[in-house]
Amino acid sequence: MKRRSIFLAAIGIVFAAPAFAEADLEAGAKVFKKCAACHAVGAKAKNKVGPTLNGVVGAAWGKVEGYKYSGGKDGTLLQMAEAEERVWDIPSLDAYLLKPKDVIPKGKMAFAGLKKEEDRANVIAYLASFDEAGEETDPAPVLEAAAGEGS
Numbered sequence: 001m002k003r004r005s006i007f008l009a010a011i012g013i014v015f016a017a018p019a020f021a022e023a024d025l026e027a028g029a030k031v032f033k034k035c036a037a038c039h040a041v042g043a044k045a046k047n048k049v050g051p052t053l054n055g056v057v058g059a060a061w062g063k064v065e066g067y068k069y070s071g072g073k074d075g076t077l078l079q080m081a082e083a084e085e086r087v088w089d090i091p092s093l094d095a096y097l098l099k100p101k102d103v104i105p106k107g108k109m110a111f112a113g114l115k116k117e118e119d120r121a122n123v124i125a126y127l128a129s130f131d132e133a134g135e136e137t138d139p140a141p142v143l144e145a146a147a148g149e150g151s
């Protein structure tokens, strides 16, 4: 029962549009152009202004090696992640991408946010299509596992 509702929640959020996973990924790749000034994905991704985003869907906050996250004071990414276990599940990613400062008030992601729910869902699906090593993977089970309840 619980598994089923989690599964439906993931599908509902991500595939609400009457489009197929592939179309969503294509749309997500387009949306990702807005992130690409600061973030990279893929096998050759390197940290830029922001950390690489390989495997970020369902991952703990602030875990990319060699990247210096905001930290040291209340409301920064590392501080929040130390205070409580934080995972980038779909609800928290969705909220962060809508308005980064609402989720991490003193964070250093200087991005206005994506107003359209569809853009957020598509870019999250796109991110879910890269595993930790930056190899392409089927996003459906990744999204299902990350359906979560927010952190």
Ligand code: HEC
Pocket (backbone or CB within 6 Å): 031, 032, 034, 035, 036, 037, 038, 039, 049, 050, 051, 053, 056, 060, 061, 062, 063, 064, 068, 069, 070, 071, 076, 077, 088, 097, 104, 106, 107, 108, 109, 110, 111, 114, 123
């Ligand atoms: C102007 C640069 C910039 C843009 C544009 C930007 N980000 Fe970021 N992002 C950052 C920075 C800097 C951080 C680190 C935040 C911190 O340490 O507080 C970050 C952190 C993140 C994290 C947390 C990663 C982790 O390892 O915990 C995610 C997820 C993320 N960004 C997704 C996105 C997505 C998706 C987009 C596009 C829709 C985007 N960002 C656009 C700069 C940017």
